[in-house]
Amino acid sequence: MSILIDEQKRILEMLYPSSHQEYETVLEVIAAFIEKEVHPRADETDRSAVFPRRSVEGLFELGFTRISFPKKYGGLELPSVVCVAAMELVAKGCASTALSTSIHGTVCEGLLIFGSHEQREEHLGKLIAGEELASFALTEAHSGSDAKSMRTKAEPKGDSFVLNGSKMFITNAGEADLYFVFARTDKGPSAFLVPKDVDGLKFGKELSKIGMRGSPLREVIFEDCIVPAGNLVGEEGKGFDYAKRMLHGGRITVAAIALGIAQGAFEQSLKYSKEREAFGQPIAGFQMTQMKMADTATSINAGRLLTSYAAYLKDSGVDFESAAAQAKLFSSETALKACDEAIQIHGGYGYTDGLGVHRHWRDAKLTTIGEGTSEILRVIIAKNLLESSSS
Numbered sequence: 001m002s003i004l005i006d007e008q009k010r011i012l013e014m015l016y017p018s019s020h021q022e023y024e025t026v027l028e029v030i031a032a033f034i035e036k037e038v039h040p041r042a043d044e045t046d047r048s049a050v051f052p053r054r055s056v057e058g059l060f061e062l063g064f065t066r067i068s069f070p071k072k073y074g075g076l077e078l079p080s081v082v083c084v085a086a087m088e089l090v091a092k093g094c095a096s097t098a099l100s101t102s103i104h105g106t107v108c109e110g111l112l113i114f115g116s117h118e119q120r121e122e123h124l125g126k127l128i129a130g131e132e133l134a135s136f137a138l139t140e141a142h143s144g145s146d147a148k149s150m151r152t153k154a155e156p157k158g159d160s161f162v163l164n165g166s167k168m169f170i171t172n173a174g175e176a177d178l179y180f181v182f183a184r185t186d187k188g189p190s191a192f193l194v195p196k197d198v199d200g201l202k203f204g205k206e207l208s209k210i211g212m213r214g215s216p217l218r219e220v221i222f223e224d225c226i227v228p229a230g231n232l233v234g235e236e237g238k239g240f241d242y243a244k245r246m247l248h249g250g251r252i253t254v255a256a257i258a259l260g261i262a263q264g265a266f267e268q269s270l271k272y273s274k275e276r277e278a279f280g281q282p283i284a285g286f287q288m289t290q291m292k293m294a295d296t297a298t299s300i301n302a303g304r305l306l307t308s309y310a311a312y313l314k315d316s317g318v319d320f321e322s323a324a325a326q327a328k329l330f331s332s333e334t335a336l337k338a339c340d341e342a343i344q345i346h347g348g349y350g351y352t353d354g355l356g357v358h359r360h361w362r363d364a365k366l367t368t369i370g371e372g373t374s375e376i377l378r379v380i381i382a383k384n385l386l387e388s389s390s391s
């Protein structure tokens with residue numbers, strides 16, 4: 001595993017000519033930790049499907065979540081481009097670890113943007129320091145892409161809200177300390193902070209899945225779950241807008257996860273193609289292998305540029321909905337193709353267990369589904385195109 005992906009360095013040099021070295025130092029510290037502590041556990045995490053708590057906590061201790069958050073809350077206030085580069089490195093080492101930390105980051109961002117002063121003071125410092133783990137609960141059994149049709153209810157009662165219903169496919173559920181939950185009040189979808197120890201908060205069994213097997217996934221159930229009115233985030237009825245904004249940011253991070261998975265599969269294939277011989281020569285000598293390598297490297301670099309561009313736009317304060325959707329659409333489909341080619345290049349050794357090659361494909365598949373399926377992203381990109389071309 002290379003310490004830092006050279007292409008990331010070039011992007012940082014291009015965007016931040018006077019400060020790129022500082023950012024590279026941060027990334028090198030993270031990359032060294034991943035190489036030593038996270039990557040060696042990735043295969044076992046996949047096989048056992050056990051939450052890689054040590055990897056996640058180690059990254060938190062290193063300051064991983066601090067990268068792009070304000071100094072006021074203990075952050076480093078570095079550009080989001082640095083944050084996505086770091087996420088790519090984590091995903092290259094272990095995609096399950098990356099997914100769990102990425103959802104945590106999405107909640108931190110939601111709290112920063114939409115949380116009250118009191119909510120930020122109470123939770124943000126602890127979350128950014130990694131003392132607590134967060135979870136984002138939007139999807140329901142009957143509403144994934146169509147999240148606005150959620151059925152979970154929050155009814156006001158005195159100085160509280162009573163939540164009833166359930167959320168499906170929730171990452172970090174059962175492990176997290178704080179849940180950023182969307183539930184419907186009379187005014188529409190609204191957002192609430194639900195701490196892990198409140199009465200009426202329950203979890204389904206861990207859901208078994210083909211990839212991202214170390215990232216915990218459960219149903220979250222609310223049975224007369226009472227939270228103080230002060231746990232309402234922002235304004236009642238605005239929850240869907242908040243969820244959308246959080247997902248725009250989350251999509252850039254999922255794009256970075258996809259690229260990290262693709263980069264890992266690609267580097268493994270490159271090495272193998274020089275070692276494996278057929279017809280008296282390394283398979284890297286065949287033009288068809290070289291074509292796969294050339295196409296994969298080109299697509300990964302294109303995805304990295306799109307993803308860095310979306311992160312840069314996000315920091316610039318302009319609308320980045322379409323850029324984030326394009327970054328995730330392209331990077332996740334690139335990752336699937338790259339991981340498919342990695343299996344092909346490894347032949348039978350890629351298809352069978354042992355070399356850990358098919359894990360990349362299984363992990364990559366999630367990136368075309370979570371935080372907006374490829375179909376929904378195309379809907380968003382087209383909507384933005386049509387709106388901008390009519391003005």
Ligand SMILES: Cc1cc2nc3c(=O)[nH]c(=O)nc-3n(C[C@H](O)[C@H](O)[C@H](O)COP(=O)(O)OP(=O)(O)OC[C@H]3O[C@@H](n4cnc5c(N)ncnc54)[C@H](O)[C@@H]3O)c2cc1C
Pocket residue numbers: 103135136137138139141142143144145146168169170171172209212217366369370371372373374375376379
């Ligand atoms: C491992 C994993 C982790 C997850 N983590 C979280 C989490 O932490 N928090 C959370 O809230 N959710 C989470 N999810 C849920 C995820 O966001 C949803 O699965 C996803 O949004 C798709 O929703 P769905 O599964 O209900 O599919 P559906 O919405 O039922 O879609 C099924 C198919 O129909 C297509 N489709 C739907 N609508 C349209 C349309 N308008 N046009 C064209 N095609 C359409 C979809 O693209 C898809 O191919 C997670 C899911 C997984 C698998």
